[in-house]
Amino acid sequence: MSRANPDYERLIIPCEFKLLSPESAEDGGMIEGYAATFDTRHESGDRVMRGAFKKTIQERVKKGMVPLLDSHQWDIAHTLGTVTDAAEDSKGLHFTAKFSKAPSVQDARQKMAEGHINRLSIGFLPVRENSEAYDLDTGDPIPANEHRGSARRIGIGRQLHELKLFEISGVPLADDPNATIREVHTIVPFQDLPLAPRDRPWDAAAAVARVREWAGGEKINWARYRRAFVWYDKDKADEYGSYKLPIADVIDGELMAVPRGIFAAAAVLEGARGGADLNDPDSGGDEKAGARRHLERYYAKMAHQWHDDSIVAPWNKKSLDLIVAHAAIGVYDFDEVRNAACEFFSALKPEDRGRLLAELSAGPVIPPTDDGERELAALKARSVRLENAITRWRDNQ
Numbered sequence: 429m430s431r432a433n434p435d436y437e438r439l440i441i442p443c444e445f446k447l448l449s450p451e452s453a454e455d456g457g458m459i460e461g462y463a464a465t466f467d468t469r470h471e472s473g474d475r476v477m478r479g480a481f482k483k484t485i486q487e488r489v490k491k492g493m494v495p496l497l498d499s500h501q502w503d504i505a506h507t508l509g510t511v512t513d514a515a516e517d518s519k520g521l522h523f524t525a526k527f528s529k530a531p532s533v534q535d536a537r538q539k540m541a542e543g544h545i546n547r548l549s550i551g552f553l554p555v556r557e558n559s560e561a562y563d564l565d566t567g568d569p570i571p572a573n574e575h576r577g578s579a580r581r582i583g584i585g586r587q588l589h590e591l592k593l594f595e596i597s598g599v600p601l602a603d604d605p606n607a608t609i610r611e612v613h614t615i616v617p618f619q620d621l622p623l624a625p626r627d628r629p630w631d632a633a634a635a636v637a638r639v640r641e642w643a644g645g646e647k648i649n650w651a652r653y654r655r656a657f658v659w660y661d662k663d664k665a666d667e668y669g670s671y672k673l674p675i676a677d678v679i680d681g682e683l684m685a686v687p688r689g690i691f692a693a694a695a696v697l698e699g700a701r702g703g704a705d706l707n708d709p710d711s712g713g714d715e716k717a718g719a720r721r722h723l724e725r726y727y728a729k730m731a732h733q734w735h736d737d738s739i740v741a742p743w744n745k746k747s748l749d750l751i752v753a754h755a756a757i758g759v760y761d762f763d764e765v766r767n768a769a770c771e772f773f774s775a776l777k778p779e780d781r782g783r784l785l786a787e788l789s790a791g792p793v794i795p796p797t798d799d800g801e802r803e804l805a806a807l808k809a810r811s812v813r814l815e816n817a818i819t820r821w822r823d824n825q
Contacts, residue, residue: 456509456529457537458617459496463550463596465520469567473585475560481514481521483555484593489514489523496525497597498536500551508533511596522721523596524617536598545598556590614662615718618725619655621676621685623733628679630688635677640668642678655683658693658719673697673719675726690726697723698742738767 466478488494494511507528514523527533539545561570564581636656643653650666658673673693677686692700697719724741731739745768773781 456527456533458512458524458526459509459540460524460617461522461548462520463514463523463548466518469562469585473562473583474588475585476520476588476591478516480588480591481516481593484591485514485516488593494593495595496527497551497595498545499599500549500595500597502595505532508536508598525596540598545600547599549597549599550591551594551597552591553594554586554588554590555592557586557588559584560587614659614715615722616654616657616660618722619676619685620725620729621655621683623726623730624677624679624684624686626687626730626734628677628686628688630677630686630692632674632689632692635686635689636674638678639674639676639683642681642683658722659715675723685726687730690723690730693719694723694727694742738763 464476464481466476466480469475489511492510492512494514495507496509496511498506498508509525509527511523511525514521516522527537536545561582562568562585563570564583570580570582639653639656640648643649654660654665654671656674656676657671658675660672661667661670664670673696675685675689675693676683677689678684697716720741720743724744727739727741731737773784776784
């Protein structure tokens with residue numbers, strides 16, 4: 429039975445998405461990008477609000493129930509693939525989908541690459557919504573008490589607070605001329621590699637040499653080699669110098685993500701060792717954001733596998749100033765403060781760390797009383813515990 433016209437709404441969203449090259453001949457390729465953006469007024473007058481997809485991600489996306497379609501045609505011939513992952517962020521609904529390697533699907537993918545199909549649209553049912561008046565010229569909401577007597581042209585739209593997502597479609601027409609497809613394949617798709625032991629040392633040069641041999645040596649399989657990195661230059665994919673941000677090593681014949689390699693790659697993205705220039709002219713300068721999302725998934729995997737919530741990507745951590753400000757008003761988490769203190773002390777030169785610990789141990793001028801002696805002893809004991817905590821923290825990084 430054909431289901432070319434299922435009973436749900438369509439909303440063409442101002443957005444961008446990226447095509448990712450197939451990792452091998454057995455792979456049909458992938459697409460990632462934003463299927464929806466938040467708080468944007470569309471031609472229909474509707475706005476998708478933050479949080480609208482949280483429930484449907486768990487109930488439908490995670491179960492593989494959201495297909496990638498061609499122009500909302502709900503049948504086998506127009507099914508391009510399946511949405512494999514989705515998450516809300518500050519911008520909107522970010523998704524990843526996998527294409528079928530069927531020839532007809534690859535034809536559609538090629539049309540996307542050539543720019544003939546250059547927009548996205550979602551098929552959904554509204555679960556929670558409310559109407560709002562808005563200025564037809566600016567798109568701004570108009571408060572209820574300003575409706576009457578206003579000289580502005582007023583339209584009525586909806587705030588979509590919760591949606592049931594049925595599908596994401598590639599479409600040739602949309603209401604945003606700036607939302608174009610870009611053929612980008614410089615961020616390596618997330619490989620979900622098994623994690624090496626937490627305390628395994630990281631030597632990037634040695635790891636890359638082992639990966640090169642594992643991937644075929646002189647007859648290298650570049651798709652296999654690519655799995656150990658986060659970024660590569662798509663125009664020079666057959667050159668060793670085109671690969672950046674290594675995070676994996678070959679251990680007992682198996683490619684594994686090394687925690688300290690992940691930490692090192694994250695540090696480079698934050699500017700360590702001169703930083704990393706990942707801006708590709710074809711990508712709109714968004715490659716660092718893609719690299720961060722890639723690494724964030726490994727950070728989440730480490731935190732889950734080792735039951736350690738302190739393992740957080742550095743760009744998602746609170747600044748030291750913010751932690752101090754919260755502590756000053758009594759709003760803080762002790763583990764968070766301890767980890768921040770350890771990280772701060774670890775960054776100091778050994779001699780400066782010793783000086784600071786000595787000053788903390790000395791504390792204020794304490795009268796020579798029994799109580800004073802006990803307080804001084806307690807201060808010194810705390811400094812020793814702090815030094816031990818720093819050592820344990822550094823061993824775990």
